Amino acid sequence: MAIGIDTAALPELTTNELARYSRHLILPEVGTEGQRRLKAARVLCVGTGGLGAPLSFYLAAAGIGTLGLVDFDVVDESNLQRQIIHSTADVGRKKIDSAADKLLALNPALNLIKHETMLTSANALDILKDYDIVADGTDNFPTRYLVNDACVLLGKPNAYGSIFRFEGQASVFATEQGPCYRCLYPEPPPPGLVPSCAEGGVLGILPGLVGVIQATEVIKLILGKGESLAGRLLLVDSLNMRFRELKLRKNPDCPVCGPNRTITKLIDYQQFCGLTPEPAQPAAEKNGIPQITVKELKQRIDDGENLQIIDVREPFEYDIANIGAKLIPQNDVPNRLAEIDRDREVIVHCKAGGRSQKIAELLKQAGYAQVVNVAGGILAWADQIDPTMKKY
Amino acid sequence: MKIFIPTPLRPFAGGQDTVEVTAATVADALAALTAAHADLRKHLFTPEGKLRAFVNLYLNDEDVRYLPEKEATPVTEKDTLTIIPSIAGGRA
Numbered sequence: 001m002a003i004g005i006d007t008a009a010l011p012e013l014t015t016n017e018l019a020r021y022s023r024h025l026i027l028p029e030v031g032t033e034g035q036r037r038l039k040a041a042r043v044l045c046v047g048t049g050g051l052g053a054p055l056s057f058y059l060a061a062a063g064i065g066t067l068g069l070v071d072f073d074v075v076d077e078s079n080l081q082r083q084i085i086h087s088t089a090d091v092g093r094k095k096i097d098s099a100a101d102k103l104l105a106l107n108p109a110l111n112l113i114k115h116e117t118m119l120t121s122a123n124a125l126d127i128l129k130d131y132d133i134v135a136d137g138t139d140n141f142p143t144r145y146l147v148n149d150a151c152v153l154l155g156k157p158n159a160y161g162s163i164f165r166f167e168g169q170a171s172v173f174a175t176e177q178g179p180c181y182r183c184l185y186p187e188p189p190p191p192g193l194v195p196s197c198a199e200g201g202v203l204g205i206l207p208g209l210v211g212v213i214q215a216t217e218v219i220k221l222i223l224g225k226g227e228s229l230a231g232r233l234l235l236v237d238s239l240n241m242r243f244r245e246l247k248l249r250k251n252p253d254c255p256v257c258g259p260n261r262t263i264t265k266l267i268d269y270q271q272f273c274g275l276t277p278e279p280a281q282p283a284a285e286k287n288g289i290p291q292i293t294v295k296e297l298k299q300r301i302d303d304g305e306n307l308q309i310i311d312v313r314e315p316f317e318y319d320i321a322n323i324g325a326k327l328i329p330q331n332d333v334p335n336r337l338a339e340i341d342r343d344r345e346v347i348v349h350c351k352a353g354g355r356s357q358k359i360a361e362l363l364k365q366a367g368y369a370q371v372v373n374v375a376g377g378i379l380a381w382a383d384q385i386d387p388t389m390k391k392y
Numbered sequence: 393m394k395i396f397i398p399t400p401l402r403p404f405a406g407g408q409d410t411v412e413v414t415a416a417t418v419a420d421a422l423a424a425l426t427a428a429h430a431d432l433r434k435h436l437f438t439p440e441g442k443l444r445a446f447v448n449l450y451l452n453d454e455d456v457r458y459l460p461e462k463e464a465t466p467v468t469e470k471d472t473l474t475i476i477p478s479i480a481g482g483r484a
Contacts, residue, residue, distance in 0.1 A: 141478070164400060165399045166399070167398065167399045184448060184478075185445070185446050185478040186445050188446055188478065189478055200400075233476070244474075246454075246474065246476070247453050247455065249458055331403045331404075
């Protein structure tokens with residue numbers, strides 16, 4: 001299957017390009033025509049992080065003519081464990097600039113277009129419309145649904161990859177005959193159920209593996225050769241090095257790509273995923289649980305109050321940095337309720353405030369009358385109270 | 393038969409990546425799984441007992457919702473069930 005590239009109007013290859021891509025030209029599956037198709041192609045890479053790094057590198061190496069990058073983030077040291085397009089000297093720089101520099105160094109002929117913005121319902125159709133294929137390297141559910149819906153509405157295939165810890169998924173969505181992301185997952189998980197890489201961790205090599213699979217699929221679609229992953233879900237288990245394939249079908253009731261589609265324009269994806277926008281002032285209460293700031297907590301400790309503070313992180317996190325609270329990892333809490341005094345106020349904290357909020361709600365449901373969540377968690381403590389504290 | 397447990401759900405299955413159950417149908421296999429690991433139930437099923445929409449269930453390589461008998465499909469020792477939840481990690 002190939003995407004619609006006008007073969008009559010394919011650009012010629014320069015002498016330089018004939019030399020650079022000689023290993024492609026020798027391949028029957030590529031040849032001069034294939035390389036000219038790659039040169040004519042316009043691909044949009046959403047995200048220049050874990051997946052976007054290998055993805056964009058290999059697309060630039062392959063001779064893609066126009067590569068668009070979407071990213072509004074800044075390089076952080078913790079990115080360098082896997083986002084190999086950025087280097088130590090780039091820490092603090094905009095990812096889009098860092099990525100652009102390396103891609104142009106690899107392939108100066110690349111027509112590189114920067115979209116330094118967050119992709120939203122307001123701009124997605126406008127940004128995507130000038131590309132032939134989209135490669136989704138984002139890290140959150142609202143954007144995945146946004147990219148999917150925009151691709152289906154515009155008729156652009158979406159080379160999909162996603163990762164979690166050491167497992168990955170890859171497929172091609174939104175081809176004419178094939179399923180879209182919503183055919184597989186009509187609804188997102190409730191917020192907080194699937195941790196982000198910052199909370200769940202990720203094996204650094206994993207996005208490398210999955211990102212290159214995505215790049216491979218993009219190239220195959222452009223060349224019109226081989227069998228794409230459309231209609232298949234590739235499951236990658238890097239820990240046991242097993243690859244499995246599951247059949248994906250177009251959902252006849254799919255609201256966005258089915259014959260009786262109900263979605264004909266982009267929606268509010270934050271709301272769809274159950275995420276309300278962050279309020280400008282930190283909320284005093286969330287889901288019935290009072291929130292305490294780290295400043296307030298510090299004040300109460302300094303006042304000499306005898307506080308019951310529970311830390312629901314994992315032991316290795318406690319070893320890195322802690323505020324001396326009682327450690328009960330989140331999954332152990334239901335079995336260790338006897339250790340949490342029902343008759344006293346319980347103050348719960350974690351790294352950033354997400355896990356502790358969930359545990360606070362669990363305790364409240366288990367009958368604890370006074371439960372409080374530390375908004376911002378130990379990261380906020382490191383920022384505002386103790387700058388010598390190690391951050392991770 | 394084997395049930396493959398995806399990474400995000402392993403903490404609720406005692407950390408295991410596969411669970412062995414004896415069952416006659418897909419539905420029986422899921423019941424056996426959640427009987428052995430009660431914490432899994434709320435992640436897999438709604439309070440009304442339906443499979444959650446962000447969880448996909450595969451019998452071998454076929455999505456159970458597209459099988460003619462769906463969860464009533466009979467299974468043998470050699471079949472496998474795979475639970476696939478949606479994951480979104482990519483950039484950060």
